[in-house]
Every structure is written in structure tokens, then in C-alpha cells.
Amino acid sequence: MAAKLKSSPIALTGRSGMIRILRNAHGIPEITAQTVPDLMHGLGWVHANDRQLQILMTRILLQGRAAELIKGEDALIAVDTYMRRMNFLPDADVQLDRLSPDTRAALDAYASGFNHWMEANGPVFEFRLLGYRRPDPYTVVDCLLLGKVFGFLGLAEVQANMEKFLVQIIQQGLALNKIRELFPYLADPVDIDLMGQVKLEPPLVPEAVAWLDRLPRFNASNNWAVSGRHTQSGFPMLCGDPHLEVNRLPNVWQEVVLHMPGNTLAGVSLPGVPGLIIGRSRYLAWSATYAYMDMLDYRIERCRDGRYYRKDGWLPFAVREETIRVKNKPDIRITIHENENGLLEGDPHQAGHYLVLGWSAASGCGAKDVDTMIQLLGARDVQTGMALLRQMEAVAMNWVLADIRGNIGYQMSGRHFNRPPGISGLLPHAGWEEATGPDGFNDPEDLPQVFNPPEGIIVTANQDLNYLGTCRPITLCMGPYRADRIIDLLESGDAIDVAYMKDMQYDLYSLQAERLMKLIAPLLPDTDNGRMLKEWDLHYDAQSKGAMLFESVYRAIIDVVFGDHGLGRDVIGYLFSETCLFNEYYVNLDKILEKPASAWFDNASRDTLLKQGIEEGLRTAPMAYATTRTITLAHLLLGGRLPRFLGFDVGPLALPGSRATITQGQIFRHAGRLTTFSPTYRMICDMATDEIHTNLAGGPSDRRFSKWFASDLRNWYEGNYKVLG
Numbered sequence: 001m002a003a004k005l006k007s008s009p010i011a012l013t014g015r016s017g018m019i020r021i022l023r024n025a026h027g028i029p030e031i032t033a034q035t036v037p038d039l040m041h042g043l044g045w046v047h048a049n050d051r052q053l054q055i056l057m058t059r060i061l062l063q064g065r066a067a068e069l070i071k072g073e074d075a076l077i078a079v080d081t082y083m084r085r086m087n088f089l090p091d092a093d094v095q096l097d098r099l100s101p102d103t104r105a106a107l108d109a110y111a112s113g114f115n116h117w118m119e120a121n122g123p124v125f126e127f128r129l130l131g132y133r134r135p136d137p138y139t140v141v142d143c144l145l146l147g148k149v150f151g152f153l154g155l156a157e158v159q160a161n162m163e164k165f166l167v168q169i170i171q172q173g174l175a176l177n178k179i180r181e182l183f184p185y186l187a188d189p190v191d192i193d194l195m196g197q198v199k200l201e202p203p204l205v206p207e208a209v210a211w212l213d214r215l216p217r218f219n220a221s222n223n224w225a226v227s228g229r230h231t232q233s234g235f236p237m238l239c240g241d242p243h244l245e246v247n248r249l250p251n252v253w254q255e256v257v258l259h260m261p262g263n264t265l266a267g268v269s270l271p272g273v274p275g276l277i278i279g280r281s282r283y284l285a286w287s288a289t290y291a292y293m294d295m296l297d298y299r300i301e302r303c304r305d306g307r308y309y310r311k312d313g314w315l316p317f318a319v320r321e322e323t324i325r326v327k328n329k330p331d332i333r334i335t336i337h338e339n340e341n342g343l344l345e346g347d348p349h350q351a352g353h354y355l356v357l358g359w360s361a362a363s364g365c366g367a368k369d370v371d372t373m374i375q376l377l378g379a380r381d382v383q384t385g386m387a388l389l390r391q392m393e394a395v396a397m398n399w400v401l402a403d404i405r406g407n408i409g410y411q412m413s414g415r416h417f418n419r420p421p422g423i424s425g426l427l428p429h430a431g432w433e434e435a436t437g438p439d440g441f442n443d444p445e446d447l448p449q450v451f452n453p454p455e456g457i458i459v460t461a462n463q464d465l466n467y468l469g470t471c472r473p474i475t476l477c478m479g480p481y482r483a484d485r486i487i488d489l490l491e492s493g494d495a496i497d498v499a500y501m502k503d504m505q506y507d508l509y510s511l512q513a514e515r516l517m518k519l520i521a522p523l524l525p526d527t528d529n530g531r532m533l534k535e536w537d538l539h540y541d542a543q544s545k546g547a548m549l550f551e552s553v554y555r556a557i558i559d560v561v562f563g564d565h566g567l568g569r570d571v572i573g574y575l576f577s578e579t580c581l582f583n584e585y586y587v588n589l590d591k592i593l594e595k596p597a598s599a600w601f602d603n604a605s606r607d608t609l610l611k612q613g614i615e616e617g618l619r620t621a622p623m624a625y626a627t628t629r630t631i632t633l634a635h636l637l638l639g640g641r642l643p644r645f646l647g648f649d650v651g652p653l654a655l656p657g658s659r660a661t662i663t664q665g666q667i668f669r670h671a672g673r674l675t676t677f678s679p680t681y682r683m684i685c686d687m688a689t690d691e692i693h694t695n696l697a698g699g700p701s702d703r704r705f706s707k708w709f710a711s712d713l714r715n716w717y718e719g720n721y722k723v724l725g
Contacts, residue, residue, distance in 0.1 A: 012045060012116070014038030015109070021046060024257070026722050027700045027708035032259040036102070036377060037109035039258050040274040044113025044138070050701045050708075051254055051271035052124050054636060055114075056135055058215055058272055062088065062145055064324065066211065069132050072327035075207035082204060082212070084322040085336050085343060088152065089145045090363050096140060098367035103374045107140040110274040114138040124703070126637050146216075146272040147373075148366040151295075151395035151414070152359065153215050158584055160296050160357065162476060163426055165581060167298075167355075169567065170195040177599040178566050182588055185475040188427045197353040198300055198428070201345040210673045214636055216252045216270060219244050219677050220462045220478055220584075220664060221289035222505075223400040224486050225408040227456035232495040233688035236402035239501050240278050240287025241679035243664050247631040248639070249650060249710060251698030253277070253681050257724055258377075265377060266692045266724040268681050275373035278683065280692050283380040285685040286401045289460045293396035293414045293473040295360040297438060298428035299341040303348035308339055310432050315339070317348055341431050355428055360415040360441060365393035372413075382407040383451065389413045390444040396473075398448075398460035404687045410458045412447040412465065416473040426475050442471040459486045461662075479587030481511040481660035498693055501684045504662060506719045508540045512590065512660035513550055519593065520553065523611050529618040540658045540665070542626035547658070551628075553617030558582075558589060560613040565602045577669050583677065586659060626654035629667060631676060633710070636702065650710050653717060684721070691725040 012019040019042045020032040029050065031042035047055060060069050064083035066076040089095065099107065115137045123135055169179060170192060180186055204212070223240040231237050244252050253268035256276070267279015278287045307314040317337035324332040337344040339356065346354030368391045379385045382401045389399045389411045396414025401407075417438035419425055429436035448468035450458065461482035466472040488511075489504050490496070517538065524530040529549055536546025555576075563569035575582045582589075592598050593606075601609060632651035634640055642648050655678055657665025666677040684693040699711040715722065 012042060012113070014041055023700075023708075024724075026724070027711050028255045028257060028722075028724060029700065030257040030259065034261060036260070036374065037105045039260060040106040040374075041109040041113035041116075043256060043258070043269060043274055044110040044115075045117045046113075046256065047254065047269070047271045048114045048117035048121075050703070051250060052118070053126055053702045054250055055138075055272040056123070056127065057636060058146060059138075059142055061211065061215055062149055064322075068325035068327055070130055070327070072329045075211060077324060077326060077332065078204055078208035079211045080324045081334055082208070084324065084334060086152075087320070087336075088149045089141070089366060092141045092144065095144055095365075095367040099140075100371050100375075103367075103371045104140070106274055106374045107143050107370065110143065111138045111140055143273045144366050144370060146270070147370050148361065148394045150216060150218065150270065151361060151369070153212070158580060159292075159294055159476060160298075161579065162581055162585065163296065163298055163428070164200060164355070166426060167195055167198055167200065167428065171198070174566055175599060181592055181599055183426055183476075184588070184591070185424050186426050187422055188424050188429070189422070190427065191430075194300060194353070194430060199346055199352045199354055201355075209670065213245070213670065213673060213675060214248075216244070218242065218288075218290050218397075222459075222461045222482060222486065222662060222664075222679075223287035223289050223398070224457070224459040224490065225400045225402045226458075226490055226496060227408055227452070228406055229456055230490065230493065230496050231686070232497040233686050235404065235686060235688035236406060236408050237496065237498075237501065237687065238280075238285040238287060238400060238402040238408070238685045239505065239683065240289075240400070241505055241682040242278065242288065243677045244680045245675050246655070246678040246680050246697045247633050247651075247674065247676045249633045249635050249648075249698055250702040251680055251696055253696065254700060255681075255694065255696055255724070263378075264690060264725060267683065268696070273370070273373070275370075275377060277373070278681070280683075280685045281377065281379075282404070282690050284376075284382065284385055284401060284403045285687065285692075286376065286385060286399055287683065288397040288399050289462055291396040291398045291412050291414055291465075291473070292462055292477040293412065293416055294425045294475040295396055295414060295416065297342075297358040297360075297417055297419075297425055299356045299358065299431040299437065300353050300428050301339070301341070301344065301348075301356050301431045302353050303344075303346065304351040306337075306348045308348065308431065317344060339431075341437070356431060360417050361394035365415060368392060369394050381405055382409040385409070386411040386449065386451065390447070390449075398462075398465065400458050400460060402685065402687055407452055408456070408458055409449070409451045410460065410468070411449045412469065412473065413444075414447070414473070416442045416447065416471060418442045418471075424475055442473070446470040447473060457487060457490050459483045459490070461486060476585055477587075478584060479512060479590065479660060481587075482662055482664065485509060485511050485662055498684050498686055502693070502719065502721060505679070505682050505684070506656075507662040508657055510538055510540060510658055510660045512658075513538045516554065516590065516593065517550070519606075519610060520614060523607060523614055525614070525618070527618065529620075529622060532622060533618070540625060540656065540661055542624065542629075542654055542656065544625045545622040547625040548628055549618065549620070549622055551625075551658070552620045553614050556617035557593065557610060557613030560616070561593065561600055561609050562589060565600050565609075578672065580668055580670050580675070583659060583666050583668050626656075629654040629656070629665065631655050631667060631674065633698070633713070635704065646704075647709075648704050650713065682716070682721070689725070691723050693721040693723055695721050
């Protein structure tokens, strides 16, 4: 049996010399090699050692083989059906051929390193319990698939759900003036009769969604950079904290340090793919947030007898057959229908109108995304990094960069549909009307970007950044509150240093609450709860009763304005209890609440409706905010299934922050399952040094009985940082 990574060095033989792997005092693997392929061989070995469960579980789900290899239950059959239908990498051979020779060498080496460990040690005990004893070798295609799906799962998926929700509220007869207020980018003509004929497929069952939630999903995040004129060191500084689900173990990310001649890199890797997603080298630092690019277009197809309508006749769908193998049960055959507009959601043999889902990255891309992440390891300045990031297609991110030459920059990545004027992408249009369909994709040079802005500050926090480009890729986004708060703190800072950035990353002040309290405070009653809320300092501190009361009042106001005056409280309740739509797009509601007059007020005064919501919201018994914020970090496979004393689940702990604080702390239910948006990892880079200051909500290893299972969680929770480099 091969050695496993401990605190003593491990030596592997690479193509260009020895590869040395050592776990440092923080448990972080440090890999030393002469070349990038040998570094990636070591990284593959480390990922197999520390994150095999995460990687192979992810691969099983993405391949649509969960019912075959895990358990033959209905939920996993539904997951497999979803994955086979989506067919995320339909042109794997083409993408393999498109990889640059250097990238292909790095991916081959990564897979070789992973398989090296597996051949010597075999699967971890969780897989053995499932009877999964002979995993297939890890391949370059597996890397490409995970790298590409990372661009879809999470917010691209949420965009699709919101666009379906738009169809539903049109079908339910919600007034168009209310709909257009709710969706400010919706400039399209609305064919109400056509919308009413669309048959929507039922959503996945909650049990299937719970399995899909185990996959890595990039959600809301912060990153920012400041030029040297704002910093104590005189060099740029860059900070990042990706917000994903934190109530899981292991963490989505694994921290690593990579040493090669003339360069050292540190940051987080995504187990299953080579490279660093977020981090720094000696020369360049980079961090990503989700771009909220609208990469999805639904079209409506009129179907019958397995065909779809066009003005010159009825055309057959392309048909794909898939076989889902089910453990200890008969195989299941499914049929998938597609056309030039995308994937059909419905049975074309049953006459009717159905949606077809088009994803801008569905085919013809994937290789460049992996190329970029490998080439970024050697980039030495911001302009080179921006040029590399522009070539990414499947992954839509806001990248912020800083270098040792004094530069800062921002670049959006992703493939964006070139839609006709007046077509937003939010609303499905008839597939047989060619004039409403996209004409290819926008030039990456037209995406939002900026290099060395005069103010010396760049901030992205999932806000609307369309103004920085010549095309408009964002149709739905989060509120500007986190970004505005970060900008305020950076502009007011004097000789900013690492300590100042640490305080910023744990800031709990809410600009959303500041803005809405200007409306609410004058209407508060002279009661104990009313006075408590009026005196609240707008910080979401753990012991704050004012924060708890504000959240109660805010939710009640939404029930009154948007439930009673349009959507219905049952729909509002569903949005809160079964989806993350409110948690993503709440700012659209806030903008309406801030208007003196709105169609949503139904001829009542805004103050009348606010008073009703305030009265309902203040009926609660006040308690410390933290008591409403308890989460448990659940094991990826065995979470909630074993006694707590065994330590596979960690907690409970109170999650700090709110939807609109820099430390975003959203807790909500998704298909009945508790989930979160919160900083999974924090990093601070001062380009005057080679160091990176970090903490992570978890630890390096997915092995429950490793001392590194959740070794960094206390640092993350208490605001302490490691120093790597």
C-alpha cells in the first residue's frame, strides 16, 4: 500500500524529476516540483488522498450513474435522468482535441496522480459500505466535465428557475405592469395567449434536489482590489470570499500550496480538476464571484407526433436514447428530444406547447476554460490574466486581479447570447419566430471589464455591472448593498492594511436595512418592540434583537405587498421554503418598496401597507439574532444518518450575517432542505509580500477521523487567519 499524506514528506517520481508533498503545520498540502505537469500529478495524488469521497461522489452524480453505483432509489433515478438529459459534455472528443498541448499534459498528469493513489490504496470506506469497490480510473474527460458543469450548477440553474417562474405568474394572470416592475430588464412584448398554452414540466422531487445539492455550486460572493495609493504598503491588495453552501463537510474547496522554480502559488483548488480557482502566485492574485450572466434562453415549441412546428412544415426532433442502470432492479430506458434551440422539456408526442432550454455553453466549449486555469498559473501581470480569462466560455464569473507591478483589473468571463434588440432573454418566445432568437454570441471583448480605474478601487459582489461593457449580459442580479458597503469602507480607509481587510471581511452592517429603515422607522409604534427596532444599530450581531425584529418585519411586509397584492401568500411561502429565488433576487422587491407609488400597492398608500406589515412583524417575541441562525455542517454522504457523537456532522453553530452584509449569511430551504450562502473561504493578498492570509469553513481532508477534517473551522468562525506562501 502506498504511503498516505501525513506531516512527513512523500516523494513521487514525476516526468521531470521528484515531486515532494508535505503537509504543513496547518494541514495544508504543499507540493514541490520542477514543472506544471508534475505539480498537477502531485495535486491529483493529494486530491485522491484528501478528497476522494467528494471527487468520486461528484463524478458518479455527473455521469448519471448514481442509481447504478450508490442505491437504486427513485430519487437517484431522477438525478440520473436529469444528468443524462442535460448531457453536459456532448462533444468530449472535440474538446479533448482543442486542449493546448501544455494543458493536455497537465490534465494527463493530474489524472495519473489521482489514479496512482487509487491503485495503491483503493476506495475509501464509505464507498466500500456502498459496494463501490472498483472505481473506474479518473480521466481527462472527468476533469473537463466537472470544470464545465461548475459553470451551470447554482446560479445558471437559478436563472432558469426564475424564467420559469415568470411564465407561471403570467399564466396565473398577474398584471403585466406588476410583472415589469418586478423584472426591470423585461422589455419584451408579452404574448399572454401563447404563454398560457405552455405546459411546464414538474420540478425534480425534493429528494433528488437534495442529492444534486451535494455538487459544487458557485453562488454569491465578494471580491475587491485596491491600488497601491490606498494601501499602507504602496502595493495593490486583493481580497476574495466565495459564498457557497457552508453547512457541509468537506468544504467545496481544498487549499494547496504549489512550489516550482521561480514561483510559489497558494489558494484553493476544486477537487476533481487541476489548477487554482482562487489564489495568488508570486506575481499575480485573482479571485472570482458569480457574474449573474444570463446564459439561458427558453424557447416555446409547438409539438405533435414527435415533431415541432416551423412555418414551412413540421420537423422531427433529434432523438437520443439513454439507459439508466439501477442497482438490483431492471434498467430504465429514457428518450430525450432536442432541436436547434436546445433540450425539450416535455413529450412531443403529446400535442401541446413546451419549453426548450438553450444554454449558451451547451456544446462547442469546455476546453478553453481548463486551458485558462492552467495558463493562469504562469501569468505574471493583470493584462495577461484578463486576456486569458476572456477566453473562458462555460464559466461566467467576475474576475478581479492584482499584480506586483501595481495594476488591478476586472474581467467578466462566459459565453453570452447575442440577442436581438428588445429581447431580454428573460421571456421565452416562439421557436418558429426566427427574429426573436439569438444570433450567435457576443464578442468577449464586449463583456464588462476595467483596467486600472482612476479611483483605484474595483469591487464585485454580484451587483449589476452591465455599465462596464458594451453588451448587457446581466438581466437578474443581487442587490448592490454588499458592493456599496465595501466601496464605502475602502474609500474611507486610510493606509489600508491586512488588519483593515480582515475587519471588512467580517463586517455585519447592512445597507439594505439602512435604506429600508428610512421607510420603516417613522411608522414604528411606541411599543417595546417598536422602540427596540427603532434603536437598532443596523448591525447583525449575534445578540442583536433588533436584527431579528427587522427580519420579521421585512418578511411580513413582503407577505403584505407581494403576497396579498399579487402573488398570494402561499406563493411567497413556497418561494421562501422550497426555492432560493427570493434569496437571489430580493433587491427587485426592495426597489418596489422604495417607490412612493407602485402598481403593487393597488391604489393603497405605501405607508398603509408598510404599517400592516410592521404590525404583523412586531407580533413576535424578540430574541437574540443568533438563536434564529443555527446550522450544522453535515457530512457529504452520511450527514444526519449517524449519531452526533461520532463527529461526522459538526455543530450546531450560529451563522453570522444576513443577505446584505459583507459577511453574507443566508439560511434558507431549498426543496425542503436547509442550505446556506456564506463565505466558504476568505483570502487577503498584499502584493508587497508573497503571502496569502486565509481561513476556510472546514479543513483539508474529507476523512472524518483525520485531525484535518474540520481543522480550520474555528479560525473561520472566530476571524483568525493562517498565513501561507
